[in-house]
Amino acid sequence: MKTVTSISRGALAVALASLSIAAAHAQAVEVAAQASAPGDDIIVTGTRATGITAAESAAPIKVLDADLMSHVGQPNLNQVLTQLVPSFTAQAFGGDTANLTLSARLRGLSPNHALVLINGKRRHGTSNLAVLGGPYQGAATADLDLISPSSIKRIEVLEDGAAAQYGSDAIAGVINIILKDDKEGGDGYVTAGENYDTGGRTYAGTLHLATKIGDAGFINVTGFYRYHDFTQVGGLDRRVTDINGNLLSSTTNPSISPIQQQLYPGMSDFPYVNKISGDAQSRLINLQYNSAYDFGGVEAYSFGTYSRRVASAYENVRVPTRVSRTVAGVTTYFDPDGDSPVNGFSPREKIREEDMAFTGGLRGDASGFHYDLSTTFGQDKNEIYTVNSANASLYADTGFTPTTFYNGFFKSSEFTANADFTHEIEAGMAAPINLAFGGEYRKNVYEIGSGDAASIYKEGGQSYPGFRPSDAGVNGRESQAGYVDIALMPVDGLKVDVAGRYEHYSDFGSKFIYKGTTRYDFSDAFALRGTFSTGFRAPTLAESFYSATNVSPTAAFVQLPANSAAAKLIGFDNLKPEKSTNYSLGTVIRPVPRLTITIDAYQVKIEDRILGTGSIFGQGGASNFPIVTAAILANGNVLDPTVSQTGINIFTNGADTRTRGIDLVASYASDFGDYGKATWTLSGNYNKTKITKLATAPAALGNISLFDAGARANIETASPRVKVIGSTFYSIDKFSMTLRGTVYGKSSSKYSPDGGTFYTQKIGTAFIGDVELNFKATDDLELSIGANNVFNKRPPTLGLVPGTTNNTLVGGGNQLDAPLTFSPYGINGGYYYARMNVSF
Secondary structure: OOOOOOOOHHHHHHHHHHHHHHHHHHHOOOOOOOOOOOOOOEOOOOOOOOOOEOOOOOOOEEEEEHHHHOOOOOOOHHHHHHHHOOOEEEOOOOOHHHHHOOOEEEOOOOHHHEEEEEOOEEOOOOOOOOOOOOOOOOOOOOOHHHOOHHHEEEEEEEOOOOHHHHOOOOOOEEEEEEEOOOOOEEEEEEEEEEEOOOEOOEEEEEEEEEEEEOOOEEEEEEEEEEEEOOEOOOOOEOOOEOOOOOEOOOOOOOOOOHHHHHHHHHOOOOOOOOOOOOOOEEEEEEEEEEEEEEOOOEEEEEEEEEEEEEEEEEOOOEOOOOOEEEEOOEEEEOOOOOOOOOOOEOOEEEEEEEEEEEEEEEEEEEOOEEEEEEEEEEEEEEEEEEEOOOOHHHHHHHOOOOOOEEEEEEEEEEEEEEEEEEEEEOOOOOEEEEEEEEEEEEEEEEEEEOOOOHHHOOOOOOOOOOOOOOOOEEEEEEEEEEEEEEEEEOOOOEEEEEEEEEEEEOOOEEEEEEEEEEEEEEEOOEEEEEEEEEEEEOOOHHHHHOOEEEEOOOEEEEEOOOOOHHHHHHOOOOOOOEEEEEEEEEEEEOOOOOEEEEEEEEEEEEEEEEEEOOOEEEEOOOOEOHHHHHHHHHOOOOOOOOOOEEEEEOEEEEEEEEEEEEEEEEEEEEEOHHHOEEEEEEEEEEEEEEEEEEOOOOHHHOOOOOOOHHHHHHHHOOOOOEEEEEEEEEEEOOEEEEEEEEEEOOEEEEEOOOOOOOEEEEEOOEEEEEEEEEEEEEOOEEEEEEEEOOOOOOOOEOOEOOOOOOOOEOOOOOEOOOEOOOOOOOOOOOEEEEEEEEEO
């Protein structure tokens, strides 16, 4: 493929090996007694009692402080979490607009099953729904990329069902981001990096400032900017060349015409003409603040974020003869750049995103009760464009087409009001009973706006048609909730916590859920803990009402809204809430000072899980249904007449699943005196999801499976069952280093060119090494260099159909050397960087 830049990976490998030897030598030195114990951080997540540390928690929780997060190379919170939390997996690549707002998931479940909080308050979700198939399909959760790592004091990751405590979505767990609350000083950094040989040049800078407000208040403000360039992985296209990059001819299969043989070599970057596999180019600005003022018994607080992102991603290349017009027997071809002769074009999907969230509240104590009253408003809006493109039908009919199309917009908003109260009751037990109760009101609105006239003329612009008036609409709902949570310690060493929550939704009714948690410390060195809980997840409004047409050069599929009349025409029902049951049993072991080991086994059962179906064909598939074509017309969609495959996808309550796993964390802090200090961490996750029941297809679709082998593999095998992270942070005098190694177990998925025969594609077990070296030049200045994925590990490429005579890919696409995008460690290979940190 095209080489963008390179560095000596051998030098970095030698550095990694040398540092490992140094760390091993340090481990042999006698440990001093002053090192602090891991797990001593006071937590606020998973419990409404005060003064609980992570090591004392009755539920499994990981705490990531600012110093730990600062030693991850990429300036991106998703990457921070995936490199530090074994059960957290970040999306490497997304189809269509999902590539512009990548998501993540916890414990192998849907991204929508993890609730994100900021300072304990619910964060709104993105409006950019992940539509196309894959492990992250349906994601519409909070976009972590819009929270700058430099604004964060710590992150508490609760790996346990917590819907009874926090409401809908908290099935896999809770990610609670605690913002910095300093009263003076500041810090910042600048960083630059690039992937080894796939591009992706990145520049970022941030500045965090803190100051007092009078004698009893503070405000923290953080600004962040990041530029990330395109990456390109592969690029050979089966319509243009063979697998070796040789131009096709009139005698090859597939074949091309003489005019195509003349024009194709002039395509940009020939033979690597198809740029669809790679990162989007993006420019991101984040502004955040956190403030509070104590008026004496009553504290007023507020925090908020504002983000603006402009991003674009390449789609499948269009060959030079794709857009044409014939008049009086003379054919002319259109090129968006005006090149002559025409040389094809690579359309890009582009977003202009504005996201904001503001929280304000009062907290204090009155008559023995602690109260916290707050409101939060969050909104995310994405304006969608197709650039460097053309409307083929408009040009054929009129001789004119624009090259930039406004496709419309997505907008989601959420307003939340909370009233939370806690009260301690002396009852003669080993500790006072902690009574917590409260209520929540929430209103959600989701809107799709239609595109300009050219974007919806017939099939619309190449690669991404505009939203038609029949796609557009405004939908909303309201919910009210009340909860009670009681934590007590009947005798020394025994903790019990029970919680119940009632929620009512305006669109589907009411739910009552509950949770019980207990822990018994047999001694300071050994404890057992366990939880049982029920939960639910309300379908997002995007899952219920999103409507659009997804296209490629040879196919057009409509994402049919689940709650639409067109869906009812086929026989699909409105979406209903998912229901969950969680169990966990674990142990906390502290065999020696400064060493903490936690092991937790868990099971999560989800009924009526909302999934995206496989492709249901109207034409061009192994099985085709006229009712599908009728539903497309009823929904108001117009498809490209030149494509060979058409059909629908839809979200539906399609399956019951069971997820079982084990989390392991072992942490040890060492002080070697004159030889420095070290923190050692070994953490791992084993996670297996199994489909226990599949919904049947509506009668109009016969006896087909709604979830083909590909859709089932996205749930069961596309994520590795095993992920283990071992890391060391070592410091001596002005020097420090981070060594991190992550092992990803094998994973696999299934692909089909026609929805009939499926082919298994596998990614083997992989080791990903990270290294960072730091030099403290002064008390206020630190210089760092490092590499993530130091050995440049990349996933295999998508295979060809066995025995194919025309280079047919198992996924039916066009890029011959496309990477397997379900890779847990990304598709771009190694990333090297330098960073300068300042503090004052």
